Amino acid sequence: MKLNRRISTCLWFITAAAGLLLTIFVSISYGAKELTLQTVWSAVIQYDPALTSHQIVHELRLPRVLGAAVTGMAFAVAGAIMQGVTRNPLADSGILGVNAGSAFAVALCFAFMPGMGYSELILFSFIGAALTTLFIVLLGSVAKGGLTSIRLTIAGAVIAAILHSLSTGVAIYFELSQDLAFWYAGGVAGVTWEHLRVLTPIVLIVIVCSIIMGRPITLMAMGDETAVNLGIHTNRIRIFGLIAAVTLAGSSVAVAGSIGFVGLVVPHIARRLLGVDYRVLIPFSALLGAILLVWADFASRMVNPPQEFAIGAMVAMVGVPFFLYLARQEGREL
Template identity: 65%
Template sequence: MNGITHGGIGLATIAVLLFIMFTAISFGAKDLTLGTVWSAVFQYDPTLTSHQIIHELRLPRVIGAAVIGAGFAVAGALMQGITRNPLADSGILGVNAGAAMMVALSFAFFPNLPYSALMFVSFIGAVASTAFIFLLGASTPGGLTPLRLTLAGAVVAAMLHSLSSGIAIYYDLNQDLAFWYAGGVSGVKWPQLKLLVPVIALAILGAMMISRSVSLIALGEDVSVSLGVQTKRTRLIGIALAVILAGVGVSAAGSIGFVGLVIPHIVRKIVGVDYRFIIPLSGLLGAILLVLADLGARMVHPPKELAISLMVAMVGVPFFLYLARKERRAL
């Protein structure tokens, strides 16, 4: 595929994303027409109840789902490219568990922590768990391999989830933490978006800036070094960006897995192995997936809502099992 074709795919995906977002805003406890949504977005009238519903509740929720989905997908693409591990994902590698662990500690000891501070401690948890996973995987004989990284991530994630559950039981936080374990974007409002959008947008921009080097690393260590890529520096930057994307996403929407696992694989089937195209298209498809997951969670059994993580897992779990079986055959 040439650049023009890739550009066409990108524009078509953006158009689909915008249509799905407008559709998602239209459905809820009170169904609204696309015309009403359009006027509420571009000609907001605060005296109209329908406009207030859209502007104050549905619009920030749908934008939040799109931004967070893009962040999770790009984080997964970065991790898969840098580690050359097709099973890499912020959830599978324990990043989400580290962020959720810090959220549990915050609820236990600092229950009135403001949202911006909660995002920060969630990010610290994601960084700490990621560093521990890489150290654990690299400390074994033979160094860090994709399989060891996955196993180390699974072990650390299980440990952190157990600790989080213990804290929740001891401090009676089960109801408070239910949202973080189930995942959801119903709590995302304009103040949260003012923090989420610039952080995730800058991190995705940074990922696009190192995308060429990630493409070369994905081809193999010898190839990337022979072509002058500073592999250690690129890996460090890439993992840092992935942790930012995943940590911020978890702080806002809870522990939502599989977005970063599934989307990059789909994108590689569409545009090939060049991360200059994989990263931006992963962001767009990740946004589409999470907006659809949120819409499905709201519409399956209204007025009650299902967890977004359940909707995503319905796609992610079978896909993960397929990939795991494929990788086992390749060993």
């Protein structure tokens, strides 16, 4: 039985990895400019900067698609970690207000420190996400009975609404509406190789660290009492887990804007397919998150070319009904 489970898990990973590679190739092959598959393959394998078609693939489509894949991984893993360490099935960096905190920090950077480099922008985005997370946890904990899943979700929604309003006010006052529209809607059209050189190592390192924490998070998802009895320092793992989730969400918002629901939907799908072991769930969620966001970006480009639909709205079309379904199930349990 255990061997069959391992074989099934390996098959799902192989399928997801192959699906991601196929998704990436399809996404870079189609766009406003029609290119043959042979041209696309040649541009990826043997890039010639003298050819316009190769420049389109290498400088525009490829970093955009890879940016969608990396940020999809980050948002999905951030959601999986949050759901595990908080035992909240509705947890997601967008729903809990973490993305809003990052976006507000980005708005302040645009207003008071224009021309800031991308590395510094990631740092401030992380700080905004961290402070927001801390405030939301404190706000949800002050009520009688302590922090619960519903209180955490409500506190996150309230803080997210406030921060979005403040970001809008900053944008209007400093005439940044055009610049910040991208961050509100979410998108990867502006991703460059420079962005990827900074973002990719951060995301991969944090994901690897999260996989190392997989066993403690799995035990915590079953209950703090069970985890403590098995020798897990729950508070330490919870803090490290939230730091990992905030780092992933904050750095991704600095690149792709505030994209919600990826971290909500993907971990639940991964859990249905592979179970609750976070040593498996985290890397599998990363693959599924990458596939979801690459397809969402592809759909946003192909709905009405050459115009583009907001990638955040594409994901929300799937995420909102899923969130309402989960909220209804959570309400029944309460």
